[in-house]
Amino acid sequence: MRDITKSETSKEFQFSHRDFERVRGLIYKRAGISLADSKEEMVYSRLARRLRATGISAFSEYLDWLEGDLENTEWESFTNALTTNLTSFFREEHHFPILAEHVLKCEHPVNIWCSASSTGEEPYSIAMTLCEAFGTLRPPAHIIATDIDTNVLNTAARGVYGADRIEKLSSDRVRKFFLRGKGAQDGYVKVRQELRDLITFKQLNLLADSWPISGEFDAVFCRNVMIYFDKPTQGKILKKFVPLMKHDALLFAGHSENFLYVSDEFRLKGKTVYELANASSRGRAGSGQFRRGSV
Template identity: 40%
Template sequence: MEAARAVNMAEPGVIEHSANLSARDFGRLSRFIYDTCGIKMPDVKKTMLEARLQKRLRSLGMHSFTDYCDFLFSPEGMEKELVQMLDMVTTNKTDFFREPDHFNYLTQTVLPEWVKRHPGATLSIWSAGCSSGEEPYTLCMVLSEFALRNPGFDFRILATDISTRVLDKAKTAIYTESQVEPVAVELKKKYLLRSKDRSSGMVRIVPELREKVRFRRLNFMDEDFGMREQLDIIFCRNVIIYFDRPTQERLLQRFHRHMKPGAFIFMGHSETLSGLNVPLVSVYPTVYRRAR
């Protein structure tokens, strides 16, 4: 397919100078990013966007952002470049056992009640915006420990992100020793495998936990999330802060449709549902519940 505009290609791998992102092209890109994945790109983020997309220009051998935009918005670009561009502009910050109060509340309050109400059932959790996998694997450790104390308890986790780059990393389940530093020593012994090359400083999540998580790409702006079952718990932490309030409200209404009556949603500590028209009730700081 032809691009909407001829692309000025440089010699392979060679760019004579760094391209500058004009106000016009920034406007085109920021509107597109908002329409595609709901992320606001105010003027203050122009420099950040320019720096991140320079890598794509170099990779494609392009001289200007105008060429890049014209290619991106062409049928060929929509097919070949869209996911690459979104990978570059989305922020993926996460840690093992991030915001640990949530995991305490999960194991001490949410799960004991759930087990009483659903004997023999399998708990379904969605880690929405899972990034490189630290959150779903943390959940695996926490839920596995709970299962040891509660025979018959079982769980499954769906983990999604818009970025294929971080999903690929999550699927490998390989991390540096510094990344797993927040994991307690006794959990490291149970759930992490050291590399045979001890000098590499790399560890991997054990197969038993990896088998509990199903990873797939999902864009929150899609009308249909492709889920046919309702969920018991959603972890969507430090994600909606990148959206404006109308988009947050629409997204949480969609989440609500996928929650069972009485299900919980865990938000980030910097996020609030105050002022949003969503049928969720606060039960703990940044933890909400769908009414029964």
């Protein structure tokens, strides 16, 4: 039997290694997220907030409550609490000139799916790139931005950020795409309405059997989310991307993600940029049959 350490007894809530293993199993089944052994303290810290919010006094009771009702609205808060959202405007900047060049070759309207949008910096970076590529705030394009976490989606849809979030952007981009707050909003910026109009935000779990989107996209951004899934889960998700992509579509991955040993559906085109392995044959077979990406 495992001994309880001094640090465990000093915690507000008793949290055993068995509780941690139960959490790992539940979040994997619910969202496909594989938590490493090193995440035990993080799990305690984040879920302790949920115990306080619900008035439950023990982790085992909280987990029993979740497992006893798969339709429990607390599942959403449980999942949100364990989702890591690290992002910034124009993160992995080398992707955006590639996107700009690509969209100018695409049939209009251009449709892009940002599959892990977090608090919105990524889809807004995509929107800014489209505006710059087409030379207008109203480019012939639409972006679907999805995330499993409803909290970050609400933040993204508002488009309001602390001014420190745009410090690394050029003064030209700040002037074109943001409004600075005044009075009570001093210290904040808001994304211009024209950019927000280009994006539809929607909740989506990549692990779900079906996704509430349809159509064929010119580009799919799936960056820095696959690292939380094991290889079999990554393979299933990549396979489901294929019918949603046009024959010449691009898939953008995160800097630490490598899909070459996960799926034979894609081939590397550039630094963490992929294309469909059978792009040429799909283009001939599917010519004239594309439709607008939609929700």
